[in-house]
Amino acid sequence: MHNLNIIRNKTERSRLLACLMVFAITLLSACIEIQSSSHGTSKNNTADTHKQETGQAKNVILFIGDGMGVSTITAARIFDGQSKGMEGEENSLAFDNFENVALIKTYNTNAQVPDSAGTATAIMSGYKTNIGTINVRPDQKYEGCGSIPAIKTLTDRSHLAGKSVGIVTTTRITHATPAAMFAHADNRNWESDNEVPKEAKEAGCKSIAQQMVESEAEIIMGGGTSKFSENQLSTLKANYTYAESKDDMKNFKDGKLRALFSKSHMSFEADRDPAKQPSLAEMTETAIRNLKSNQEGYVLMVEAGRIDHAHHGTNAFRALTDAQALNEAVKVAIDMASEETLIMVTADHSHVFTMAGYPVRGNPILGLVKSIDQTTGLPSNNYEKALDGKPYTTLGYHNGPNLRATNDESLTDEIVHDRNYQQQTAVPMGYETHGGEDVALFGHGPGSENIRGVMEQNKISDIIDLALGLN
Ligand SMILES: [Zn+2]
The missing domain is CATH 1.10.287 (Helix Hairpins)
Incomplete structure (x- = not known):
């Protein structure tokens, strides 16, 4: 200086x-x-x-919409508004009102378009790393295995400062994003003991499930019992309050909680049985209520993990309902958290999801495009047609499973408003892919003033550490 x-x-x-x-x-x-x-x-x-000097926070709540790129946020805002009877575009999501916003560069050290493992490592641990790896630096092998020193996870850094930690997701708890809060793995697929190769086991590497069993985080909630052995599940049940239903979660009063609500991922919000599985907002509420009791403060990571999965299947309806569920969870955090709390909302990466054509104001976001009639200046009664003479939807994907083909039947309202409808794509692929453009980071509360401009993704971890005074 x-x-x-x-x-x-x-x-x-x-x-x-x-x-x-x-x-x-x-x-x-x-x-x-x-x-x-x-x-x-x-x-x-x-x-x-x-x-x-001034940006000191006691608590941090970090929301990650997995795959919630800017086009998903815009479409979810309209979807949410239209579900409340508005035209939609004028609606605000809870985090639209946060005072600090930045663009985040998401690339992995070896990938232009990233995956969730490398990006979660950047967000939570402060290191950009290779695609598919969790809390392992690109020049390291078996980091955190056996006696090999490890990157300090956000859980460990928070505990060193006396803070409690909560981890909440709708995916398997062993999936890449939540795993980055507590685990190290050269390969994100090492979810269960059976998936760790022999050589890695010999080097002292443990499955992500085993690392979750050994994690000292106060609250861990998500899905994915199928990745745990009988022994591991018994250990969880013996050492913690264990919940496998919404009622179990509601009965949890204090102490440490381990909740696994499903065999694999939890349900998409659109398919969730509210009698059995809690919503993301309900899990967030339980976590904050418990974590608040620590006078030293807390760090809570909440992931809406299935926005990503719906996008991979080019099903915009479920992606938007899960983004809407994330918004409800953010509202809970705003209501419950004290003023000493830094609340951040971001995505780990984007998707090749687009919002296009010239639909009129208030056109149903999942619907077919109707434009302004150029002769009358009024909304047209007819659907716009592409060069193949057929209507098209506002929402679509660059690649994925439902290629638009010339001999397809014409799309109708009935087809595109079906909850299982898969929006059309331009490049045929079994699964739609992530997108590589910047994502947004929204921040509110002490320390959020550091959120501005165009930032590398690993700086998010620095913002957390600076706000909390972590080392
Ligand atoms: Zn994905």
């Missing part, structure tokens, strides 16, 4: 000299320009110092 000031002062002096050598009007305007630019620099520096 000191050297930077010398350079800046030198630069200012030489710029001033240059000013003196120019004739009157040019001189005046040039000097004004230089003065204003040097003021800009020092003002920014003052603001930076100020931030570090």
Whole structure:
């Protein structure tokens, strides 16, 4: 910082000299320009110092919409508004009102378009790493296995500061995003003991399930009993309050909770049986209520993990209902968390999901495109047609399983509003893929002032550490 000031002062002096050598009007305007630019620099520096002094938070709640790119947020906002009887576009999601926003660069160290393992490592642990790896640096092998030193997880860093930790997801708890809170794995597929290769086991590597059993986080909730052995499940039941239904969760009063609500992932919100599985908002409420009792504060990660899965199947309806469920969980956090809480909402990566054509204002977001009639200036009564003479939906995917083909039957309202409808794609693939463009990060509360501009994804971890004073 000191050297930077010398350079800046030198630069200012030489710029001033240059000013003196120019004739009157040019001189005046040039000097004004230089003065204003040097003021800009020092003002920014003052603001930076100020931030570090004031942005102290006691708690952090980090929401991750898995695969919730900006197009998903826009479509979910409209979907949510239309479900409340509005035209939709004017609706606001809870985090639309957060005062600080940044764009996040999501690439993995070896991949232009990333996966959730590498991105979750960046978000929670502060290291960009290779695609498919969890809390293992790109130049390391078997990090965290046996006696090999490990990147400190957000759980470990939070515990060192005396804070409680909660991990909540709708996927299997051993899936990449939640696993990055507590586990190390060279391969995200090492979910169960059976999936860890012999050589890795010999090096002391453990399955993600085993690492979850050994995790000291206070609250862990999600799905995925199928990845645990009988022994591992017995250990969980013996050592913690164990919940496998919504009622079990509601009966939990205090202590440490382990909840596994399903064999694999929990249900999509659209298919959830509310008598059996809690919603993401209900899990968030339980977690905050319990974590709040620690006077030193807490860190809670909440993942809406199945937005991603619905997108992979090009089913926009389930992606948007799960994004809507995330929004409900954010509302709970805003209501329950104290002012000393930094709340962040982001996505780990995007999807090749687009919102296109020229639909009229208020056109059903899952529907076929009707545009403004250019002759009357009023909404057209007819659907727009593509060059194949057939209507098309506003929402679509660049790639995936439901290729638009010329001999297909024409789309109708009935077809596209079916909850199982898979939006059309341009490139035929078995599964739709992630997208590589930046995602958004929204922040509210102390420390959120550091969220601005275009940021590398691993800086999110720095924002958490700085806000909480973690090492
Ligand atoms: Zn995915």
